[in-house]
Amino acid sequence: MSRSRTASAPASGTASIRDVAELAGVSVGTVSNVLNRPDIVRPATVERVHTAIKELGFVRNDAARQLRAGRSTTIGLVVLDVRNPFFTDVARGAEDEAAHDGLSVVMANSDESAEREASHLDYFETQRVLGMLISPIGDLGDRLERLRAAGTPVVLVDRTAGNRSLSSVAVDDVEGGRLAAQHVLGLGRRRLAFVGGPHDLDQMRDRLAGARAAADGVKGASVEGIATAGLGFEDGRRAAKALLGRPASERPDALLAGNDLVAIGALQVLMGEGGLRVPEDVAIVGYDDIDFASAAVVPLSSVRQPRELIGETAVQILREEAEDPSLEPRQVVFKPELVVRDSTVGRGAQG
Numbered sequence: 001m002s003r004s005r006t007a008s009a010p011a012s013g014t015a016s017i018r019d020v021a022e023l024a025g026v027s028v029g030t031v032s033n034v035l036n037r038p039d040i041v042r043p044a045t046v047e048r049v050h051t052a053i054k055e056l057g058f059v060r061n062d063a064a065r066q067l068r069a070g071r072s073t074t075i076g077l078v079v080l081d082v083r084n085p086f087f088t089d090v091a092r093g094a095e096d097e098a099a100h101d102g103l104s105v106v107m108a109n110s111d112e113s114a115e116r117e118a119s120h121l122d123y124f125e126t127q128r129v130l131g132m133l134i135s136p137i138g139d140l141g142d143r144l145e146r147l148r149a150a151g152t153p154v155v156l157v158d159r160t161a162g163n164r165s166l167s168s169v170a171v172d173d174v175e176g177g178r179l180a181a182q183h184v185l186g187l188g189r190r191r192l193a194f195v196g197g198p199h200d201l202d203q204m205r206d207r208l209a210g211a212r213a214a215a216d217g218v219k220g221a222s223v224e225g226i227a228t229a230g231l232g233f234e235d236g237r238r239a240a241k242a243l244l245g246r247p248a249s250e251r252p253d254a255l256l257a258g259n260d261l262v263a264i265g266a267l268q269v270l271m272g273e274g275g276l277r278v279p280e281d282v283a284i285v286g287y288d289d290i291d292f293a294s295a296a297v298v299p300l301s302s303v304r305q306p307r308e309l310i311g312e313t314a315v316q317i318l319r320e321e322a323e324d325p326s327l328e329p330r331q332v333v334f335k336p337e338l339v340v341r342d343s344t345v346g347r348g349a350q351g
Contacts, residue, residue: 015056017324024052028327032320036101075105075318076124077157078117078134080201081231082109084261085290086307087135090157093311094133101319103130112137112198112230125152131318133157133311138200141165148329153321155314159202160331167321167329169314173203176303176336177210180256180285181223183301183338187345189254189283190220195239195266196258196287197227204258207287211256224252231258236265244274253282254344260286260293260302267296267343283344299341306334 021028026045033041034049041049052058075098079087095105108124110117114137121143124132131153134144144154145165156168181192192215194208208225215221226242228235236257243251243266255270257263263286270276270284278284278298286293289304313332321327 015058016326017058017320018327019056020049020052020058023056024049028320028324029316032316032323035323036319072128072130073103074127074129075103075315076120076127076129076132076134077105077107078110078120078124078132078136079107079157080110080112080135080137082107082111084231084259084288085292086158086259086288086305089290089307090311090314093308094315095311096308097312097315103315103319105133105315110137114138118143121147128152130322131155133314133318135159151325153318153325155318155321157310157314160333161329164329164331167317167331169310169317169332169334171305171310171334171336173206173336174210174213176287176305177207177212177256178214179210179336179338180207180287180303181211181214183340184254184256184283184285184344185214185218185221187254187279187283190218191222191224191252192254192256193224193226193243193252194256194258195226195228195236196231196262197235198229199225199227207256207258223256228258228262231262233261233265233268236262236267237269240266240269241273244269251282255282255284257284257286260288260290260300263287263300263302263343264292264296267298267300271297279342279344279346285338285344289339293339294341296343298343301341301344302339304337304339309334 017028017031021031031049034046038046077091077094091107098105108120117137133155135158148154154166156166158170160168160170194211196204199205212223215223226239228239255266263284267284271278276282286300286302289302293300293302
């Protein structure tokens with residue numbers, strides 16, 4: 001059922017995609033799909049949208065006309081670490097969604113280097129890409145807002161925009177950290193350590209904050225923050241070796257990792273060099289639930305993110321903003337899910 005049509009129609013040619021959506025009683029994304037991929041929309045909805053387009057005199061803007069003419073068909077994607085399967089899956093989702101519109105995605109790896117990140121942004125800007133998706137290292141607000149103001153849509157990936165000046169697609173990392181900590185606390189663990197970093201990454205700060213919030217009020221519970229230089233296997237291995245240098249009574253009985261790669265690296269060292277039993281001596285929870293998590297020597301409990309859906313949604317938003325630059329930025333936040341495996345409950349104990 002469509003919304004009531006009480007608003008007066010804008011002057012011919014001035015209507016926006018949002019006006020069309022409101023008049024037709026659908027979302028902006030649905031209007032965009034009708035314009036670009038009508039085959040996936042119900043015929044009755046297509047007809048309703050086209051009726052609204054005619055009534056409002058909606059005309060697609062220059063960005064859309066360039067898209068139809070075969071120009072500006074590339075989307076730039078800048079990720080923190082291309083070796084991390086999380087970003088590979090995000091890129092796959094982005095590519096699949098972009099391919100529906102004849103667009104291509106070019107991925108660049110910042111490798112957690114601000115200098116490389118700036119270089120990639122410069123390159124994509126000079127190439128006049130249709131838009132950019134980025135998982136930034138630090139605060140790039142001013143630079144990215146200038147890009148958007150100049151007509152290049154920008155969507156943050158795996159991070160929210162603090163002042164809501166840019167669109168973003170992310171997961172509620174505070175909730176993810178809370179889920180991980182709450183799980184091990186429920187198993188009776190009290191000496192928790194969050195291993196991951198660097199801690200100036202918003203994702204790491206949020207996950208640590210969520211873990212500490214879960215521990216607040218739980219008698220005898222604490223969450224130690226252990227920063228790492230990066231988020232790879234070796235970072236997890238180094239952190240685990242440092243923990244093995246402590247007296248047994250001062251080691252955590254639960255380890256919450258910043259991602260699955262850190263968790264697997266730590267798992268290898270704790271069980272191999274340390275001879276510890278997982279989960280009997282130390283429970284381990286990863287983050288992302290990449291394919292390697294279930295295939296680890298001890299299958300890894302992990303906080304799952306909808307990785308491909310993040311990429312797909314980011315491209316959808318970018319396409320909508322290319323169609324109508326007047327759209328207000330929007331933030332999409334998905335809820336994480338805890339996947340419980342042997343690294344916390346032990347083999348066969350999941351029921």
